[in-house]
Amino acid sequence: MSAPIVHGGGVTEAAARFGGRFEDWLDLSTGINPRPVELPPVPxxxxxxxxxxxxxxxxxxxxxxxxxxxxxxxxxxxxxxxxxxxxxxxxxxxxxxxxxxxxxxxxxxxxxxxxxxxxxxxxxxxxxxxxxxxxxxxxxxxxxxxxxxxxxxxxxxxxxxxxxxxxxxxxxxxxxxxxxxxxxxxxxxxxxxxxxxxxxxxxxxxxxxxxxxxxxxxxxxxxxxxxxxxxxxxxxxxxxxxSGDTQAIAAGILERRAGLDAVLDEAGLKRIGGTGLFVLVEHADAHALHRHLCEAQILTRKFDYDSRWLRIGLAPDAEGDRRLADALRRGDALRPGDALRPGEC
Missing domain, CATH: 3.40.640.10 (Type I PLP-dependent aspartate aminotransferase-like (Major domain))
Structure with a gap:
């Protein structure tokens, strides 16, 4: 069997490398609705x-x-x-x-x-x-x-x-x-x-x-x-x-996607694809940007087959948008050059 693929959602591994408590990380590495729906009663x-x-x-x-x-x-x-x-x-x-x-x-x-x-x-x-x-x-x-x-x-x-x-x-x-x-x-x-x-x-x-x-x-x-x-x-x-009404769920996802788009546009990141649940951005050194965000305890999804791509999922609320925006503004986050080694956050 070939080596396992590193998927999104590895917050515990990222926290072990870059520090911070698991619950303090903002996980934008997946394509999952960040606002889980309320569970119905289960007999x-x-x-x-x-x-x-x-x-x-x-x-x-x-x-x-x-x-x-x-x-x-x-x-x-x-x-x-x-x-x-x-x-x-x-x-x-x-x-x-x-x-x-x-x-x-x-x-x-x-x-x-x-x-x-x-x-x-x-x-x-x-x-x-x-x-x-x-x-x-x-x-x-x-x-x-x-x-x-x-x-x-x-x-x-x-x-x-x-x-x-x-x-x-x-x-x-x-x-x-x-x-x-x-x-x-x-x-x-x-x-x-x-x-x-x-x-x-x-x-x-x-x-x-x-x-x-x-x-x-x-x-x-x-x-x-x-x-x-x-x-x-x-x-x-x-x-x-x-069997229920899913329109409110869809509206909530699209509202969160609009918040992410606004943050990325303000940061000057080029949006090249995505769905309602995530955005794919292109950057000259996406791995360096990925590392910078890890240092701010924000996890995104990098790709070993294209060092220019970063997939960014939805934050659960406006505070998460502001946290991402602040991290992108901070210091030299967008400076290319410090690419990650395979297997790093």
């Missing part, structure tokens, strides 16, 4: 007993309505990462894999570790007859690139003609429902859609996602994951929240 039975069919079916029905799946009942899974680990089982032996990148690194890592040749592609025209599986994150992390549904469905048709499967990761799709192809899966047996629950609702620790796919694919994932893969409380919480 004691959900904690006491294994999840039964009624509980599972209730969450699936709520997900079908929320994700507008046109009758398909999405499969609850313990986070999208759990099914990324299963993707090698869907690729025929001897076929290559295409991943639209740069993107979330676990796709290429898991598939390469399983022995498949992975091609990083950028255009639909790059999909070839050798590709048994293709992955596109839409909207993309970290660039925010988004394909229109017609383009995604054309990719699915290309893959189907070659006997291949298209996986569409819509982890950041809650704020962009018109980009989703979850409602088109019924007409494309080779199309698989992953949805993340925790990012939009600010509950990443719940470890919950949903898969929208043909029954044969869902049955395979269910068997591979085994019984009771998702906890009863997670199912109860997801049903309640997806």
């Amino acid at each position: 004691q039975q959900a904690w006491h007993r294994l999840p039964d069919k009624l509980t599972i079916d209730g969450a699936r029905a709520a997900a079908a309505s929320y994700y507008r799946t046109d009758g398909i009942q999405p499969l609850p899974v313990p986070g999208t990462q759990s099914v990324i680990q299963l993707l090698p089982r869907l690729v025929p032996t001897g076929r290559r894999v295409a991943v639209f990148g740069p993107t979330y690194g676990e796709y290429a890592r898991v598939l390469a570790a399983a022995g498949f040749a992975v091609d990083r592609v950028e255009r639909a025209e790059d999909l070839g007859v050798d590709h048994g599986l293709a992955v596109v994150v839409n909207p993309n992390n970290p660039t925010g690139r988004a394909f229109q549904p017609a383009g995604i469905l054309a990719m699915a048709a290309t893959m189907a003609a070659n006997g291949g499967v298209l996986v569409v990761d819509e982890a950041f799709g809650d704020l962009e429902p018109d980009f989703s192809v979850a409602g088109q899966v019924g007409a494309h047996d080779n199309l698989i859609v992953f949805r993340s629950f925790g990012k939009f609702f600010g509950l990443a620790g719940l470890r919950l996602g949903f898969v929208v796919a043909a029954d044969t694919v869902l049955d395979a994932f269910r068997e591979w994951l085994g019984p009771w893969a998702v906890s009863g409380p997670a199912l109860v919480i997801s049903k309640a929240l997806m």
Whole structure:
């Protein structure tokens, strides 16, 4: 297995290196709603007993309505990462894999570790007859690139003609429902859609996602994951929240995104991409800027494959915006040159 990827959210490691208490750090390294929603009541039975069919079916029905799946009942899974680990089982032996990148690194890592040749592609025209599986994150992390549904469905048709499967990761799709192809899966047996629950609702620790796919694919994932893969409380919480009014949640996220944009523009940082939950900025030495912010106990997300990029997530409130703005103004924060060594904050 290849070396693990360093993801966002490593505040304890950053605090150990740069000092300060965990709770004093401002974590802008993730693409998660910084204002977690209020949890609905969870019956004691959900904690006491294994999840039964009624509980599972209730969450699936709520997900079908929320994700507008046109009758398909999405499969609850313990986070999208759990099914990324299963993707090698869907690729025929001897076929290559295409991943639209740069993107979330676990796709290429898991598939390469399983022995498949992975091609990083950028255009639909790059999909070839050798590709048994293709992955596109839409909207993309970290660039925010988004394909229109017609383009995604054309990719699915290309893959189907070659006997291949298209996986569409819509982890950041809650704020962009018109980009989703979850409602088109019924007409494309080779199309698989992953949805993340925790990012939009600010509950990443719940470890919950949903898969929208043909029954044969869902049955395979269910068997591979085994019984009771998702906890009863997670199912109860997801049903309640997806059945409720999410407009206020979306408005709160967009208000926080506007606050971040204002800070970055004032600092003169170039915004080159992003989604409602994060911004990708370009700077001559983003690693040096990353270090400076760590010294101010603010964690952002740097990239080993591009030293000019920094991904910055949303602060929970205006005070967090002011703290970021103050750190960017302070001293020579934007002076290039002091790049971090691999593995540092």
